[in-house]
Amino acid sequence: xxxxxxxxxxxxxxxxxxxxxxxxxxxxxxxxxxxxxxxxxxxxxxxxxxxxxxxxxxxxxxxxxxxxxxxxxxxxxxxxxxxxxxxxxxxxxxxxxxxxxxxxxxxxxxxxxxxxxxxxxxxxxxxxxxxxxxxxxxxxxxxxxxxxxxxxxxxxxxxxxxxxxxxxxxxxxxxxxxxxxxxxxxxxxxxxxxxxxxxxxxxxxxxxx
Numbered sequence: 312x313x314x315x316x317x318x319x320x321x322x323x324x325x326x327x328x329x330x331x332x333x334x335x336x337x338x339x340x341x342x343x344x345x346x347x348x349x350x351x352x353x354x355x356x357x358x359x360x361x362x363x364x365x366x367x368x369x370x371x372x373x374x375x376x377x378x379x380x381x382x383x384x385x386x387x388x389x390x391x392x393x394x395x396x397x398x399x400x401x402x403x404x405x406x407x408x409x410x411x412x413x414x415x416x417x418x419x420x421x422x423x424x425x426x427x428x429x430x431x432x433x434x435x436x437x438x439x440x441x442x443x444x445x446x447x448x449x450x451x452x453x454x455x456x457x458x459x460x461x462x463x464x465x466x467x468x469x470x471x472x473x474x475x476x477x478x479x480x481x482x483x484x485x486x487x488x489x490x491x492x493x494x495x496x497x498x499x500x501x502x503x504x505x506x507x508x509x510x511x512x513x514x515x516x517x518x519x520x
Contacts, residue, residue: 312354312417312418313354313356313414313415313416313417313418314354314355314356314416314417314418314419314420315355315356315357315358315377315411315414315416315418315419315420315434316339316343316355316356316357316358316419316420316422317358317419317420317421317422317430318339318357318358318359318360318363318367318422319358319359319360319363319379319402319407320335320336320339320421320422320423321333321336321339321360321363321366322336323362323363326362326363326366329366329369329370334441335422335423335441338422338423338441338470339422339423340370342422343357343371343374347371347373352373352374355374355375356374356375356376356377356414356416357371357374357375357376357377358376358377358379358407358411358419359376359377359378359379360378360379360401361378361379361380361384364376364378377410377411377414379401379406379407379410380410381401381404381406384400384401384406402430407430408430408431408432411430411432411434412432412433412434416434417434417435418434418435418436418437419432419434419435419436419437420436420437420438420439421436421437421438421439422439423439423441435465435466436465436466437465437466437467437468438466438467438468439468439469439470439491440467440468440469440470440474440478441469441470441474442470442474442477443474443477443478443481446481466489467484467486467488467489468488468489468490468491469488469489469490469491470490470491470492471490471492472490474490475488475490
């Protein structure tokens, strides 16, 4: 099976500085490292933004790559000295779909599924949903996301049972959702009172990283 992995969700600053800080980017990179250790890289091809090509070539040389190039945007990126990124326009103008559909992919995986990262193609798609905090805080377009879940997603995967239940509740989603945990499941964890941090400043990051 020939599987494509979308990497366009990686942040431009992360790639420029060669320092992954977003949990979703770290999540994807960890999985790619796992594929390398297991000797499975022959089965995967990375879909890479043009201005991210150097980073992924150096960081993951074991993988084949399909680079999203479109001359008009390449020129804009060059003459703007990198200030104008073309990845969102590549998707908006349908260039992403045309480039990807020319390849012989059986499946395309979006490690960070979302309304802005979703691309409708003729290829079977799998989207990983990390959390839905944006919908609870009113930051995302509900109608746009619901349209995607009903028409563009072949398979939804979540990183926890909590997220799976949240997704089904928000979007009234009836299809099967698989759970692949990237952290300790809530049911397996335990809570303890933290006394040593009393009267001290600290940051509590409830996430996988």
